Amino acid sequence: MYLLTDWVRRIDFEKLREERKKNLEAEMAKHGLDALICFRVENIKYATDMFPSWFPSVPIRNAAIVKKGRRDAVCFVASGNLKHRQATSYWINPEQIYPMPLMESRDQVKKTIPNLRRAFETLDITGGRVGVDLITFDLYEALREILPEAEFVAGEECINEAKIRKKEEEVKALRVSSVCVDVAMEVAKGAIEIGKREGEALGEGMYEMYRLGMQIPQGIPFVASGEENLFPLSRFATDRCFRNGDLIVVSFGGYFNGMFSETKRTFICGKPNSQQKKIYGSVYMAMEAALKVMKPGVKSQEGMKSVREVFRQNGYETHTLKSPLAHGIGVGGWEPPYIEPDSPDFLFEPGMVFSLEPTLVVPGIPGGGTVALGNIVAIVDKGNEVLTQCSYDDHLHD
């Protein structure tokens, strides 16, 4: 329900769909794919803009099939969503939206064969190189039975490549998601007080994200605090109560209106000690150093080097968390490209959007010595734009 917005031009979703379609078509040609079958929700969203039904413990609940050179697609949606999607997905022919059972057993997969066959007939797919992004043995057998002439190949590389460079409308949508996670982070920050549990602080942030229309949280939302949960870092919220002098790492994000965003902040409960301030300052400087090099034409490993250099100068080189310094984010909460020591080098390009998250995990610090800061960074023509803007902790940072 919009609030007084008849003069505002917001996101042009028609344009967004067109841009994605063009992009995917080009990548399919590059990867030599005649057709693409997506079972992963984020890929279905990208290929067709079908509203996903999220299900963390059920990997295959939806599908999308596209053919090179054709504008239309066939979508499979969870059976219970069929009528709703046919009535609301106005950019897709309702007759090309089919129901899909749970696909959680062999007999359910077998029951889907007639509809899969119908989908291939509708799109006139009879063989060729067909990319698939995820598979089970039962499903693979079914696909080979339906399309004996096809060569099934990896489909994820193609669509991952397509997703890397966000177009204008996608960046606009990411700005909106980032506002939502910012607001929620401020709420979680306000909930930090002695005696509150990690799960309770997380609950406040999650309430705010849902209030703003979040469909599903991003990744593993967590609040971790004190020496006990910060080393080694426990990446989920527990029943631990905050105590005076604890560092508290808050990490969460969500999916709003079709795009993920996330943010990480570290706060102090009470007053910090000098070591905590030094660690925090180092992570903050590392973030600034990375932002200086993240611009078009620069190699991604320069980002890695700049952060490593800050940590080295502060004596923390061996205390980084073994996870990527940055990962792509968009229709998926965690997607290529990655900036990490072993990943291949690439050049930053306008439209790439990263979750940049320098983290130090220092043992033996009273109150805990782990600091994570995370922001969403879009590479733009002239450099970069930081989409998340929630406040830092003034007690830890001057």
Next chain:
Amino acid sequence: MRSERIRKVSEEMALFGLDGLLALRAENIRYLTGLRPGWFPYFQIRNAALFMPNKDPVCFVDEADLEHRRRTIYWLKEENIRSFFRIDDQICREKGIRTLVEAMRDFGLTQGRIGVDILTLPILNSLKKAFPKVDFVDGDGCVKKARMIKNQEEIKAMRLSSICVDMGMNALMRSAKPGRRECELLGEATRIYCSLGMEIAQCQSIVASGEENLVPLARFASDKIVRHGELVFVDIGGCFNGMYAEMTRTFICGTPNPDQKKIYQTVYKALKAVIDAMKPGASSEEVYEAQLEVYRRENMERFAHLTLLGHGIGIGGTEPPSFGDPSITTNRFELKPGMVFSIEPTLIVPGVAGGGGVRIEDEILITEDGNEVLTKTPYDEKLLS
């Protein structure tokens, strides 16, 4: 709980003729190793497990979590908790596959039939290349079969999850009033769930209200403002302490009209008829039929949302077996003690002022002599009267 699971899955492996299992799905990994997963809202391969009967399982965890997991997973030896990389991503695939291949060699799993639960084509090709003598086959069916009958400790855990789900529903219902948005109400429940230690929501939670979102049913929470006289349909749940639970309540915001009452009472009768039919030895068809009989009697069959009457639940949010329209659910099966189901009869009636969509859902455990309803949030008295 863990040793019972190992015993159960070993038995099933013998029946399925499997020499080893490679699990890449979070809930199967947890079943085999006890690993609390780093849940993602959608599918990602972030962890893995390798299992062979009579050997300790090997658990593969995200590199960033290795130290934490080695310190906290006291039931596995340190060398059985290994670092893992995202193998569904082309950049790390090779590194991740190498880790798996090394462990399979350590295990002596270089020939025979190995079940894998889910994969990508490049993973399958790499595994086949590394182990030409291994016959890689489906492993998901075997673990799912083991998961169907819950052991005593799992049942205790499910009772706890059901309490948590009840508490979130209670908070949501208390905060519902005209003027609040559907998504705000979902936030109220989630706040409680997080404070009670929820690991992840069961799926996309539903808060749908009024005619606009009940017909056709919008299975999510939108920004729609709830108004007086509207039915509010709330289907929520989550994973707590390793086991999922979920429930649905539909309630009236304000005063119901006679059509809404009739629909609600019919669904209520259907739920009760189904619960009465759920006992050891009953067939899935009999249970499904119990619902249909009520709808026929009330002349409501054409409005029944028959896709899914119910499904198994436990370490996964939805797992076989399931009841419902035979064209989409699992094949006929017999109810056995230890099975746990989410039973969710639903009627979606168009043209009813304030909305005519009703679902009532409870968690039902099949016991030796009948069943036990694990979720206990009261039904709507205004709609029942």
